[in-house]
Amino acid sequence: xxxxxxxxxxxKFLNQDLFQEYGIEPFSKKSMVTxxxxxxxxxxxxxxxxxxxxxEDELLPTLKKLLNENFLxxxxxDMGAVKFVASGADVxxxxxxxxxxxxxxxxxxxxxxxxxxxxxxxxxxxxGSSEMDTMKEGKAIESIHFVxxxxxxxx
Numbered sequence: 001x002x003x004x005x006x007x008x009x010x011x012k013f014l015n016q017d018l019f020q021e022y023g024i025e026p027f028s029k030k031s032m033v034t035x036x037x038x039x040x041x042x043x044x045x046x047x048x049x050x051x052x053x054x055x056e057d058e059l060l061p062t063l064k065k066l067l068n069e070n071f072l073x074x075x076x077x078d079m080g081a082v083k084f085v086a087s088g089a090d091v092x093x094x095x096x097x098x099x100x101x102x103x104x105x106x107x108x109x110x111x112x113x114x115x116x117x118x119x120x121x122x123x124x125x126x127x128g129s130s131e132m133d134t135m136k137e138g139k140a141i142e143s144i145h146f147v148x149x150x151x152x153x154x155x
Contacts (some may be wrong), residue, residue, distance in 0.1 A: 003036040003045075010035075014044075017059065018052075024071050026051065043154060050154045055144060060108060062151055066119040072110040073103040073129070075141060077120070082113045086120045088149060091141035093132070104128045109141060121146035 015025040027033050034045040043053040051065040081095030097114050105128050111121040123141035132140050145151050
C-alpha cells in the first residue's frame with residue numbers, strides 16, 4: 001500500500017471535479033488529504049477518514065462520508081428491503097417507496113431506509129428517476145458500496 005499527501009494544486013483540480021460531479025468542494029486548504037493506493041482500491045483520506053474511493057476511474061463518496069453530508073440523490077427503500085440492501089443486494093423496484101427527482105440512468109445514488117433516513121448503500125441507477133417511478137418490477141439500482149463491505153472497513 002502506497003500513500004502520499006496531495007498537493008494544493010491536486011486538491012484544487014479534485015475540488016473542481018467533485019464540484020462538477022456532485023456540487024461540492026470537500027477539501028479545504030487546511031485539510032490533510034492523502035491519496036492511498038491499496039491492493040484492491042485507491043482511496044482518499046481526509047483528516048484520517050476515508051471519504052472517497054475510486055471505482056475504475058470514477059471518484060465515489062463512501063457511506064461514512066454520506067452519513068455526515070449526503071449530497072447524492074436519494075432512493076428510499078422499505079424496511080423489508082433493508083436487510084438485503086445492507087448485505088449488498090441490488091435494489092429491486094418493489095422495495096422502493098420514494099424516488100428523488102432529477103437523476104439520470106447511470107448516475108450514482110444513495111439508498112436510504114424509510115425509517116431512519118440513513119444511507120445503507122450507494123449504487124448506480126439503471127434507469128432515470130422518472131422512468132424508475134413508472135416501473136412496477138425489476139432491478140432498479142446496481143449496488144456498488146454497502147455497510148460492512150471492504151470499502152466500509154478501510155478505516
